Amino acid sequence: MYHTWMRFLTPSPVHHRLGLVCLGVGLQYGPLPTVGPRTLDSHVAVVISTGTGWYETPDGRRRTVTAPALLWLTPGVPHHYAPDPGAGWDEGFVGFTGPATATYTELGYIEPDRPVVALSDATGPRAVIARIARAARRDNPLLEVETGAAVHELLVALRRARADLAPDGDPVLKALARDAFKAMSVADHAARHGMTLAELRTAVRRGAGCSPKDYLLGIRLGRAKELLAATELPVASIARRVGYDDPAYFSRLFTRRVGMAPVRFRAQESRTVPGGWSNQVPDPDDPPRI
Incomplete structure (x- = not known):
């Protein structure tokens, strides 16, 4: 038996003008059913925190997926994947869209050509996904804005968690x-x-x-x-x-x-004060406590 919880959102046109909106969030674990082959019209980030499985590329090649890992599901690109049928895996997913996705792709935060990305640690991204899940309650008056803002955080957390990048910076x-x-x-x-x-x-x-x-x-x-x-x-x-x-x-x-x-x-x-300015500006890497 597997367990699943998901919520889908329908942001209004005015929310889309913010640049990035959340379309859905889900938390699942266990021997989940196979996904696809299918093609989506929006982006989905699938964060796998425990377990193993496989991902099949459009040309039929199957890759092993070992947690912690990220699956990028990008618009117009067919995908097909599943956890191992025994223990399954633990995943959280977030669907999103908006014009800001083009810029995030240009900056390398979204990688359409890299559908499977090894992560050094899924803790940070999973914490953001959990926050999106909490914000996605239907009676939340800030629902669309709060979840959309958290998608920006998720993209940063995923970038920071990539196994091919040093956690403290390049x-x-x-x-x-x-x-x-x-x-x-x-x-x-x-x-x-x-x-x-x-x-x-x-x-x-x-x-x-x-x-x-x-x-x-x-x-x-x-x-x-x-x-x-x-x-x-x-x-x-x-x-x-x-x-x-x-x-x-x-x-x-x-x-x-x-x-x-x-x-x-x-x-x-200018923030100078008569009689009180100084050319000794604090180092930005060691800001003063206020």
């Missing part, structure tokens, strides 16, 4: 973040790690979902914003502190990416 990304404020080109960073430019691009794209240039730029501009908001340092000095020897180039880059010039950002976001 070493290459950590090193790039550490050296982000040095006046180094992307080629310089690649050479520092003994990698070709192509290898560095692949590593950063896999870990952060963007190019090395965009990854470094995000860190640099984030720090520049902190210095603009919390100090009275000149823009030229801030530019040098975040890795740009040419203040004019830094200002053009800041304006293009942020949508306003550094001086305007400072005017809007």
Whole structure:
């Protein structure tokens, strides 16, 4: 005998405009029946926390599934899977859709070409699925928004739980973040790690979902914003502190990416207090306790 609980949701058009909505959630365990072959119109993340089974690809190849694992069921892609008929497995699933799925796919959080993903630990994703299940009660006035927001959390938890990624972050990304404020080109960073430019691009794209240039730029501009908001340092000095020897180039880059010039950002976001400002901004990795 197997046990199953599921709830299906029908978010309104206005909820779909939030970008991501939950269509259903379920918790099941035991020798569950075979699923498929079938094809869906939406995404489903199936998190298997205990047990083993199989997944068959559209070309007929069967792969062994061993918990903890994730099955990605993506729109338009046929799928066919089942737990072993003896003990079965323990699974939680969440169905979702929305325009944000395209961006999550581009960033590598959803992987249509990787239907079976080994997880290092299913605890984090299962906790989010349990939260979605609790929020999915029919008398919850925040039902669609709360479950939709939790789908974002689930995608992050699944990314963090992937067995092929270090739980504390990719070493290459950590090193790039550490050296982000040095006046180094992307080629310089690649050479520092003994990698070709192509290898560095692949590593950063896999870990952060963007190019090395965009990854470094995000860190640099984030720090520049902190210095603009919390100090009275000149823009030229801030530019040098975040890795740009040419203040004019830094200002053009800041304006293009942020949508306003550094001086305007400072005017809007300044947190300095007359007689009390300091250029000793706390390290973002070690924030003060308030």
